[in-house]
Amino acid sequence: MSAWLMAAFLNGLDSAETTALTEAMLHSGDVLxxxxxxxxxxxxxxxxxxxxxxxxxxxxxxxxxxxPVPMISGRGLGHxxxxxxxxxxxxxxxxxxxxxxxKRQLVTLGIVMIGQTDEIAPADRTLYALxxxxxxxxxxxxxxxxxxxxxxxxxxxxxxxDVKCGRGAxxxxxxxxRRLAETLAEIGAEAGTPTVALLTRMDAPLGRAAGNWPEVxxxxxxxxxxxxxxxxxxxxxxxxxALAGEMLxxxxxxxxxxxxxxxxxxxxxxxxxxxxxxxxxxxxxxxPSVLDAPEARTEQAAARVVEASAExxxxxxDLDALGVGRAALALGAGRxxxxxxxxxxxxxxxxxxxxxxxxxxxxxxxxxxxxxxxRADFDEAERRLLGAFSFAEEKPDxxxxxxxxxxxxxxxxx
Amino acid sequence: MSAWLMAAFLNGLDSAETTALTEAMLHSGDVLxxxxxxxxxxxxxxxxxxxxxxxxxxxxxxxxxxxPVPMISGRGLGHxxxxxxxxxxxxxxxxxxxxxxxKRQLVTLGIVMIGQTDEIAPADRTLYALxxxxxxxxxxxxxxxxxxxxxxxxxxxxxxxDVKCGRGAxxxxxxxxRRLAETLAEIGAEAGTPTVALLTRMDAPLGRAAGNWPEVxxxxxxxxxxxxxxxxxxxxxxxxxALAGEMLxxxxxxxxxxxxxxxxxxxxxxxxxxxxxxxxxxxxxxxPSVLDAPEARTEQAAARVVEASAExxxxxxDLDALGVGRAALALGAGRxxxxxxxxxxxxxxxxxxxxxxxxxxxxxxxxxxxxxxxRADFDEAERRLLGAFSFAEEKPDxxxxxxxxxxxxxxxxx
Numbered sequence: 001m002s003a004w005l006m007a008a009f010l011n012g013l014d015s016a017e018t019t020a021l022t023e024a025m026l027h028s029g030d031v032l033x034x035x036x037x038x039x040x041x042x043x044x045x046x047x048x049x050x051x052x053x054x055x056x057x058x059x060x061x062x063x064x065x066x067x068p069v070p071m072i073s074g075r076g077l078g079h080x081x082x083x084x085x086x087x088x089x090x091x092x093x094x095x096x097x098x099x100x101x102x103k104r105q106l107v108t109l110g111i112v113m114i115g116q117t118d119e120i121a122p123a124d125r126t127l128y129a130l131x132x133x134x135x136x137x138x139x140x141x142x143x144x145x146x147x148x149x150x151x152x153x154x155x156x157x158x159x160x161x162d163v164k165c166g167r168g169a170x171x172x173x174x175x176x177x178r179r180l181a182e183t184l185a186e187i188g189a190e191a192g193t194p195t196v197a198l199l200t201r202m203d204a205p206l207g208r209a210a211g212n213w214p215e216v217x218x219x220x221x222x223x224x225x226x227x228x229x230x231x232x233x234x235x236x237x238x239x240x241x242a243l244a245g246e247m248l249x250x251x252x253x254x255x256x257x258x259x260x261x262x263x264x265x266x267x268x269x270x271x272x273x274x275x276x277x278x279x280x281x282x283x284x285x286x287x288p289s290v291l292d293a294p295e296a297r298t299e300q301a302a303a304r305v306v307e308a309s310a311e312x313x314x315x316x317x318d319l320d321a322l323g324v325g326r327a328a329l330a331l332g333a334g335r336x337x338x339x340x341x342x343x344x345x346x347x348x349x350x351x352x353x354x355x356x357x358x359x360x361x362x363x364x365x366x367x368x369x370x371x372x373x374x375r376a377d378f379d380e381a382e383r384r385l386l387g388a389f390s391f392a393e394e395k396p397d398x399x400x401x402x403x404x405x406x407x408x409x410x411x412x413x414x
Numbered sequence: 415m416s417a418w419l420m421a422a423f424l425n426g427l428d429s430a431e432t433t434a435l436t437e438a439m440l441h442s443g444d445v446l447x448x449x450x451x452x453x454x455x456x457x458x459x460x461x462x463x464x465x466x467x468x469x470x471x472x473x474x475x476x477x478x479x480x481x482p483v484p485m486i487s488g489r490g491l492g493h494x495x496x497x498x499x500x501x502x503x504x505x506x507x508x509x510x511x512x513x514x515x516x517k518r519q520l521v522t523l524g525i526v527m528i529g530q531t532d533e534i535a536p537a538d539r540t541l542y543a544l545x546x547x548x549x550x551x552x553x554x555x556x557x558x559x560x561x562x563x564x565x566x567x568x569x570x571x572x573x574x575x576d577v578k579c580g581r582g583a584x585x586x587x588x589x590x591x592r593r594l595a596e597t598l599a600e601i602g603a604e605a606g607t608p609t610v611a612l613l614t615r616m617d618a619p620l621g622r623a624a625g626n627w628p629e630v631x632x633x634x635x636x637x638x639x640x641x642x643x644x645x646x647x648x649x650x651x652x653x654x655x656a657l658a659g660e661m662l663x664x665x666x667x668x669x670x671x672x673x674x675x676x677x678x679x680x681x682x683x684x685x686x687x688x689x690x691x692x693x694x695x696x697x698x699x700x701x702p703s704v705l706d707a708p709e710a711r712t713e714q715a716a717a718r719v720v721e722a723s724a725e726x727x728x729x730x731x732d733l734d735a736l737g738v739g740r741a742a743l744a745l746g747a748g749r750x751x752x753x754x755x756x757x758x759x760x761x762x763x764x765x766x767x768x769x770x771x772x773x774x775x776x777x778x779x780x781x782x783x784x785x786x787x788x789r790a791d792f793d794e795a796e797r798r799l800l801g802a803f804s805f806a807e808e809k810p811d812x813x814x815x816x817x818x819x820x821x822x823x824x825x826x827x828x
Contacts, residue, residue, distance in 0.1 A: 003548035006420035134417035 005127070005136040013141035018183060019190045021141070025149035026191075028123030032099060032155035034070060037106050041068045042251040044243055045151050046162035047143075047180065048080040049169045050325035051205035053215035054162060055083045055113070057222055057240045057268075058247070060276035063111035064267040065244075065260075067251030070106050071113045072120065072154050076334050076342070079168070079325025081212065084115045089212035089344035091297075093286030111280045121149040140176065144183040152191050158250035159188055160243050161197035165403065168321020169202035174403070181406045189409070196246045196257075197406040200239055201399060204319040204354055207236040211333035211347010213301075214368060217294035218349075223274040235401055241265055242402055301345040301368040304378050306385055308352075308362040314393040316352040316364075323388025324348055330384060331367055332375035345370045348385060355398040358391055419541070419550040427555035432597060433604045435555070439563035440605075442537030446513060448484060448569035451520050455482045456665040458657055459565050460576035461557075461594065462494040463583045464739035465619035467629035468576060469497045469527070471636055471654045471682075472661070474690035477525035478681040479658070479674075481665030484520050485527045486534065486568050490748050490756070493582070493739030495626060498529045503626035503758035505711075507700030525694045535563040554590065558597040566605050572664035573602055574657050575611035579817065582735020583616035588817070595820045603823070610660045610671075611820040614653055615813060618733045618768055621650040625747035625761010627715075628782060631708035632763075637688040649815055655679055656816055715759040715782040718792050720799055722766075722776040728807040730766040730778075737802025738762055744798060745781055746789035759784045762799060769812040772805055 013021065034041050042062070046052055059069045073083035073095075084095050095115045097105070105112040116125075124146050131137045151159055161184055164170070165177030181197035188195025209218040222233050241261045248260030267273045278288040290297055328334060332343035346369040352358055365385055369376030404411050427435065448455050456476070460466055473483045487497035487509075498509050509529045511519070519526040530539075538560050545551045565573055575598050578584070579591035595611035602609025623632040636647050655675045662674030681687045692702040704711055742748060746757035760783040766772055779799050783790030819827050 002416035003420040003550065006417040007424060010421065010424045136417065 001127070002130055002134050005131055005134055005142065008142055009136035009139040012139075015186055018141040018145055019187055021145040022148045022152070022187050022191070025121050025123045025127070025145055026152050029121050029153065030099070030119040031153050032103075032120075034103065034106065034155035036103065037068055037070070039066065039068050039110075040157045040251045041070050041106065041155065042158045042160065042247045043069060043071050043151060043154055043156045044160045044162060044247060045147055047147075047164050047170050049164040049166075049202035049206060050080060050321040050328075051207045051210040051215065052081070052164070052202075053086060053207060053209070053219045054236065054240050054243065056086060056216060056219040056277075057236065057273070058243055059111055059113060060223065060280065061240065061244045061264050061267050061273040062247045062251070063109070064272040064276040065248050065263050066110070066253045067248055068106055068110045069112075069247075070102065070154055070156060072116060072150065073113060074116060075338075077338060078336070079322055079329055079334065081210070081215065081334060083113065085342050085344075086212045086215050087113055089216055090281055090286040091290055093281055093284050095284070097284070105283055109276070109279055109283055111276060113280065113284070116150065120153045124149050140180050140183055143170070144180060144187060148184060148187040148191070152193060156193065158194045160246045160250065161185070161195060162239065162243055163197050163199050164202035165199055166201050166203035166321065168205065168325060178404075178406075178411070185406055185409075194250055196250065198239075198242055198246070198402060199404040199406070201401045201403055202321055205321045205324045205350065206239065206401075207233040208351070208353065209347060209349045210324050210328040211331065211368065212342060212344045213297060214347035214349050217298050220274075220277075220291050220294045223268060223277060239401055297345075298368070300371075302371045302376070304367045304382065305363050306365045306367060306382050308358050308360060308364050308391075310360045312358045312360055312362065312391050314358060314391055315395045316354050316356050316358050316389060317392035317396045318390040319350065319354055320388040323384050324350065327367070327381040327384040327388065330377045330381040331369045332373050343370050343373050343375060346373065346376060348381070352389075354396055364389060415541070416544055416548045419545055419548055419556065422556055423550035423553040426553075429600055432555040432559055433601055435559040436562045436566070436601050436605070439535050439537040439541070439559055440566050443535050443567065444513070444533040445567050446517075446534075446569035448517065448520065450517065451482050451484070453480065453482050453524075454571045454665045455484050455520065455569065456572045456574065456661045457483060457485050457565060457568055457570045458574045458576060458661060459561055461561075461578050461584050463578040463580075463616035463620060464494060464735040464742075465621045465624040465629065466495070466578070467500060467621060467623070467633045468650065468654050468657065470500060470630060470633040470691075471650065471687070472657055473525055473527060474637065474694065475654065475658045475678050475681050475687040476661045476665070477523070478686040478690040479662050479667050479677050480524070481662055481667045482520055482524045483526075483661075484516065484568055484570060486530060486564065487527060488530060489752075491752060492750070493736055493743055493748065495624070495629065495748060497527065499756050499758075500626045500629050501527055503630055504695055504700040505704055507695055507698050509698070511698065519697055523690075523693055523697055525690060527694065527698070530564065534567045538563050554594050554597055557584070558594060558601060562598060562601040562605070566607060570607065572608045572661075574660045574664065575599070575609060576653065576657055577611050577613050578616035579613055580615050580617035580735065582619065582739060592818075592820075592825070599820055599823075608664055610664065612653075612656055612660070613817040613820070615815045615817055616735055619735045619738045619764065620653065620815075621647040622765070622767065623761060623763045624738050624742040625745065625782065626756060626758045627711060628761035628763050631712050634688070634691075634705050634708045637682060637691060651682075653815055711759075712782070714785070716785045716790070718781045718796065719777050720779045720781060720796050722772050722774060722778050722805075724774045726772045726774055726776065726805045728772060728805055729809045730768050730770050730772050730803060731806035731810045732804040733764065733768055734802040737798050738764065741781070741795040741798040741802065744791045744795040745783045746787050757784050757787050757789060760787065760790060762795070766803075768810055778803060
């Protein structure tokens with residue numbers, strides 16, 4: 001198997017080979033049957049990036065609009081976080097539900113978010129462990145097979161992909177990201193699961209928070225207060241609503257993705273999306289009262305404000321997502337090894353993003369970690385954070401996050 | 415390791431990497447010290463082919479000329495034979511000598527021919543087993559590392575290589591064979607062991623016999639009776655004397671390879687080479703009297719003569735070494751798996767080679783196997799043998815076996 005992985009890594013796999021691999025991994029374990037669930041279950045997968053809390057907003061928005069969302073997520077590794085770790089930073093919330101509970105909650109609430117179980121695509125875990133030690137992780141067909149075998153095992157009827165591209169993403173270059181999106185969508189099509197992919201930029205962090213609880217708090221503010229909250233995380237909302245529009249169209253709740261996006265925005269404004277989030281948190285054992293005033297939990301952490309130096313004048317020109325991700329890692333928000341624990345409160349909240357004005361002593365970010373945490377290295381985090389910023393006298397152009405859309409075998413903004 | 419082998423197989427290894435691999439395999443076991451031996455020990459390695467009995471003639475010739483030959487050989491697999499199997503077809507002869515006996519016999523006789531021991535390059539066996547199951551056998555740097563680690567472990571001062579090229583050889587194409595020769599010689603040079611490679615043709619079988627005892631019998635006739643014997647196996651003698659010339663030059667017994675070749679031819683004519691073979695066979699427990707009249711042993715086998723069909727008219731135009739090798743394998747002369755036994759008497763002796771006249775009913779070959787051997791399939795062997803021949807009305811050109819010579823980092827006939 002190790003030799004085969006290296007051959008696949010070096011020579012690639014064609015479309016038929018990638019599909020065969022995915023099918024073999026998919027059927028190495030249980031394929032969930034959601035036939036009893038109402039409607040058309042649709043899920044989203046993101047290839048991951050720094051500050052990517054989209055799932056926390058997206059799942060309740062889509063569920064509030066009537067499309068069931070059965071989401072099985074992973075944990076974070078390295079500079080990127082995982083939805084599961086973010087959810088578990090909500091006190092009491094459990095993600096290790098049984099398959100029966102998972103199905104029941106999907107029927108009653110239309111939303112359920114759990115972690116991988118041993119029964120789903122066990123071959124993927126074995127293969128990933130081999131890829132890790134044989135230096136064959138970064139292979140588009142192997143990545144695609146890994147992602148799709150797990151998603152297809154969820155029992156969903158359709159899938160939306162957020163394929164991230166840039167220095168903070170797994171795919172650093174646009175051609176690689178496009179190839180991954182195409183490969184994923186082809187596997188979905190072969191499996192009879194309609195799959196739409198959005199290509200989105202991941203050069204700067206998504207939103208302002210990176211870290212588990214900091215990202216939950218930011219998401220909650222986004223859903224709680226659309227006028228204010230969404231304003232400060234307009235980039236997160238833009239990506240979330242675009243994905244929601246696709247999911248609602250695929251789930252049959254909207255005639256097309258544009259109409260779906262409107263419905264999704266309305267579900268945020270009306271508070272129904274936030275209400276759905278609270279219902280899910282409560283159903284999974286979490287304390288919903290914490291989400292009503294997230295600042296109270298944030299303030300439990302030790303904090304350090306990082307200010308701009310005396311030379312900074314003008315605008316934040318660039319903010320390297322990788323540097324921010326590593327700052328969060330240095331604070332204990334992430335894992336260096338899969339066996340590491342994460343500090344739920346640790347993370348970074350940036351106060352300036354590219355295009356925003358900066359003066360000497362402007363607070364650039366706040367660093368957080370649980371008081372007395374032995375894993376938190378505030379000095380290293382501050383160094384990495386300052387290294388992630390660059391400044392300019394002129395206001396820089398900030399490119400939009402949504403780059404392209406792949407659906408029905410073709411690129412184009414639908 | 416499997417992943418590494420596949421990466422090496424697909425991407426190749428550069429010169430430094432190949433040398434590092436060889437050194438690592440060499441030092442995974444004992445490196446014999448022949449410091450006590452008189453003179454300059456020199457060995458030969460052949461990449462193997464059908465009917466390649468050169469070692470049986472070459473070692474006694476070179477030893478008779480005063481250059482010690484410590485030769486560690488392997489067994490046959492598939493359609494090619496191994497020197498060890500050929501030697502063991504001489505009743506009583508042992509090849510499993512201890513390292514002490516090996517050294518002592520080299521000192522007293524100047525010649526010793528044994529099999530691989532567990533102490534020599536054990537990593538090569540482990541790697542070969544992995545290459546076998548990971549489909550990474552046919553890689554020039556991996557082949558070169560395997561060959562050279564074992565040869566350098568013998569304690570030799572210089573090495574001559576017979577790199578075979580053609581459809582009956584491991585290297586089918588001339589560019590591959592040249593690359594293998596260059597790689598082997600470079601490793602030798604890096605290790606401080608002067609290495610000369612001859613590139614020789616392996617499209618038709620070498621000589622007329624393929625199979626263990628049949629090849630010993632043919633070699634004995636070649637050494638016993640230079641005028642007659644060498645005439646019928648002129649091709650074997652041509653390659654043998656060329657290699658002998660190189661070994662005598664590298665061993666300091668001749669001023670150059672041309673002079674060495676003359677000395678070698680004289681050692682055959684004088685009978686000294688045959689005398690040296692008898693001494694070695696006796697020292698290693700074999701019955702030398704069998705070699706005085708090899709026909710007697712040949713006649714113990716069951717035999718079938720294969721004749722040309724009624725359409726054959728003119729000349730044997732081509733004789734495919736691979737087909738002849740497979741005929742010998744069908745008779746039980748070789749191994750399909752490494753765990754198979756071989757039938758020492760089994761094999762093929764062809765009576766017509768390319769360029770020789772053929773009429774309807776001309777005996778083309780005799781097939782041999784031990785009487786009643788359950789492994790012998792005379793019908794399959796006959797089919798394969800007939801399939802290996804082609805005929806022509808015009809006498810075909812038969813190209814010379816010696817193609818080129820690689821020494822001191824350059825190709826050219828020295």
